[in-house]
Amino acid sequence: xxxxxxxxxxxxxxxxxxxxxxxxxxxxxxxxxxxxxxxxxxxxxxxxxxxxxxxxxxxxxxxxxxxxxxxxxxxxxxxxxxxxxxxxxxxxxxxxxxxxxxxxxxxxxxxxxxxxxxxxxxxxxxxxxxxxxxxxxxxxxxxxxxxxxxxxxxxxxxxxxxxxxxxxxxxxxxxxxxxxxxxxxxxxxxxxxxxxxxxxxxxxxxxxxxxxxxxxxxxxxxxxxxxxxxxxxxxxxxxxxxxxxxxxxxxxxxxxxxxxxxxxxxxxxxxxxxxxxxxxxxxxxxxxxxxxxxxxxxxxxxxxxxxxxxxxxxxxxxxxxxxxxxxxxxxxxxxxxxxxxxxxxxxxxxxxxxxxxxxxxxxxxxxxxxxxxxxxxxxxxxxxxxxxxxxxxxxxxxxxxxxxxxxxxxxxxxxxxxxxxxxxxxxxxxxxxxxxxxxxxxxxxxxxxxxxxxxxxxxxxxxxxxxxxxxxxxxxxxxxxxxxxxxxxxxxxxxxxxxxxxxxxxxxxxxxxxxxxxxxxxxxxxxxxxxxxxxxxxxxxxxxxxxx
Amino acid sequence: xxxxxxxxxxxxxxxxxxxxxxxxxxxxxxxxxxxxxxxxxxxxxxxxxxxxxxxxxxxxxxxxxxxx
Numbered sequence: 001x002x003x004x005x006x007x008x009x010x011x012x013x014x015x016x017x018x019x020x021x022x023x024x025x026x027x028x029x030x031x032x033x034x035x036x037x038x039x040x041x042x043x044x045x046x047x048x049x050x051x052x053x054x055x056x057x058x059x060x061x062x063x064x065x066x067x068x069x070x071x072x073x074x075x076x077x078x079x080x081x082x083x084x085x086x087x088x089x090x091x092x093x094x095x096x097x098x099x100x101x102x103x104x105x106x107x108x109x110x111x112x113x114x115x116x117x118x119x120x121x122x123x124x125x126x127x128x129x130x131x132x133x134x135x136x137x138x139x140x141x142x143x144x145x146x147x148x149x150x151x152x153x154x155x156x157x158x159x160x161x162x163x164x165x166x167x168x169x170x171x172x173x174x175x176x177x178x179x180x181x182x183x184x185x186x187x188x189x190x191x192x193x194x195x196x197x198x199x200x201x202x203x204x205x206x207x208x209x210x211x212x213x214x215x216x217x218x219x220x221x222x223x224x225x226x227x228x229x230x231x232x233x234x235x236x237x238x239x240x241x242x243x244x245x246x247x248x249x250x251x252x253x254x255x256x257x258x259x260x261x262x263x264x265x266x267x268x269x270x271x272x273x274x275x276x277x278x279x280x281x282x283x284x285x286x287x288x289x290x291x292x293x294x295x296x297x298x299x300x301x302x303x304x305x306x307x308x309x310x311x312x313x314x315x316x317x318x319x320x321x322x323x324x325x326x327x328x329x330x331x332x333x334x335x336x337x338x339x340x341x342x343x344x345x346x347x348x349x350x351x352x353x354x355x356x357x358x359x360x361x362x363x364x365x366x367x368x369x370x371x372x373x374x375x376x377x378x379x380x381x382x383x384x385x386x387x388x389x390x391x392x393x394x395x396x397x398x399x400x401x402x403x404x405x406x407x408x409x410x411x412x413x414x415x416x417x418x419x420x421x422x423x424x425x426x427x428x429x430x431x432x433x434x435x436x437x438x439x440x441x442x443x444x445x446x447x448x449x450x451x452x453x454x455x456x457x458x459x460x461x462x463x464x465x466x467x468x469x470x471x472x473x474x475x476x477x478x479x480x481x482x483x484x485x486x487x488x489x490x491x492x493x494x495x496x497x498x499x500x501x502x503x504x505x506x507x508x509x510x511x512x513x514x515x516x517x518x519x520x521x522x523x524x525x526x527x528x529x530x531x532x533x534x535x536x537x538x539x540x541x542x543x544x545x546x547x548x
Numbered sequence: 549x550x551x552x553x554x555x556x557x558x559x560x561x562x563x564x565x566x567x568x569x570x571x572x573x574x575x576x577x578x579x580x581x582x583x584x585x586x587x588x589x590x591x592x593x594x595x596x597x598x599x600x601x602x603x604x605x606x607x608x609x610x611x612x613x614x615x616x
Contacts, residue, residue: 111557319615336614
């Protein structure tokens with residue numbers, strides 16, 4: 001007879017070498033040895049392609065029942081690959097409505113046949129549900145993507161685990177977000193192990209709120225009252241966009257002027273706007289309810305957009321990381337039919353996202369901003385890691401810092417039952433970051449453990465232990481560009497697509513000397529007409545890796 | 549090729565060709581259905597469900613607007 005137990009395995013995300021590819025599996029083993037599993041997230045990890053020849057890695061998908069914490073690529077982007085690799089696989093996805101709508105849009109973008117789409121189940125705060133013997137409770141948290149949730153998973157043996165997802169502890173602008181009282185309720189019921197986002201815990205204090213963005217953006221409005229504006233944003237990180245909308249409304253109220261009109265240009269902005277509406281999170285409506293000011297948000301193709309005086313326009317565009325075919329890069333090249341610098345007023349471009357340190361982003365962004373200046377745009381871009389300055393900062397991260405973790409520790413200490421103390425474990429970070437998270441909890445007197453990818457946390461008879469053995473390495477390499485595959489790190493990669501056999505194979509059996517992967521080898525209907533874009537081409541990969 | 553509702557990628561391409569300057573934000577389903585039915589190659593008398601309409605609309609947005 002087996003000993004009943006609940007295990008949490010990091011399939012990806014607890015990397016020794018960088019952030020991404022988040023995936024976690026929870027397994028219950030009954031006394032008769034039968035096992036039941038669910039998975040949380042299935043993301044992509046971004047490769048240093050110059051060193052490895054690998055475009056990116058995707059996390060494994062080991063369960064047909066998948067909980068998704070939020071709609072960022074490092075949590076969802078592996079799913080499409082897995083469906084393409086195994087189209088008949090029945091897949092149930094449990095996520096917030098916005099996350100679901102956004103994922104559906106991404107799958108439609110890539111031309112996934114409707115018959116192969118997963119079954120989506122909407123989850124809501126306060127509504128527990130059962131999957132494969134586990135009782136699941138979604139708990140709203142604040143992150144740059146709306147609809148972000150933590151999941152409390154109660155195993156059939158009563159073990160309660162919480163995956164916090166990506167979070168910070170200040171309020172959300174759109175939809176439900178972090179509430180101390182809600183998290184206190186969760187800890188009061190007892191959590192055996194809590195897994196915490198570690199991405200930014202090496203930074204001190206609490207991550208600034210989106211309210212800070214509103215103040216910073218409002219200052220830009222005050223400083224540039226007569227400028228035509230173009231703001232670059234990452235569409236799915238819509239909390240920041242909402243902070244800008246609130247700033248426009250407040251500025252109009254304070255100055256007694258007509259609110260500026262937002263004009264959206266970029267596929268994902270139009271799709272995110274639609275997903276927000278379907279999820280009951282219309283930005284216009286939310287802004288009006290909060291400020292009493294109606295801010296117009298229209299489409300760049302709408303003929304009304306041309307009638308808005310330049311000084312009242314804020315073009316909201318995609319392409320903050322210099323993506324070649326995105327709206328901002330097209331403006332920089334003078335190829336965007338909808339957006340041109342005005343001759344009647346100053347022109348200001350605010351790239352509202354720091355450069356994400358991946359691939360060629362820095363040089364792409366530098367070149368794009370220089371081209372914009374050549375075309376008459378004054379430019380602004382936040383510096384990654386710059387200290388927060390009240391009223392000046394106009395970009396904030398969606399990840400909690402050390403101060404946010406201290407807050408979680410305090411809530412847990414105050415509310416957890418005395419006979420059920422929580423063990424905290426850092427996830428979603430490299431080795432330095434996950435250990436920094438654990439040190440914070442330890443300094444607050446909480447219990448901690450540490451795992452890396454393919455290690456398990458085993459909870460049995462009330463004890464929490466790290467498995468002594470390392471499981472199988474589990475990343476899957478994605479190599480779709482015309483590159484030789486040079487130096488794969490076999491410690492982590494399990495499978496890769498072999499363009500010679502046209503199959504996904506054990507990475508150790510592939511002869512990489514002979515590989516020169518054609519852009520079209522994987523087929524599919526992902527092509528964007530008139531572009532070289534297909535399901536895994538470099539432009540798509542850059543978009544995905546920037547969509548964290 | 550005669551287009552049916554399930555051919556959502558091909559429908560989106562055809563819509564983009566027929567209505568290249570159409571603003572897609574806030575488009576109602578009734579308007580989308582009308583535009584699809586106006587395509588000369590579209591031959592499907594059945595009523596579309598919400599999923600297929602959402603797929604057509606999203607895919608049309610994807611081909612019609614700059615990437616992001």
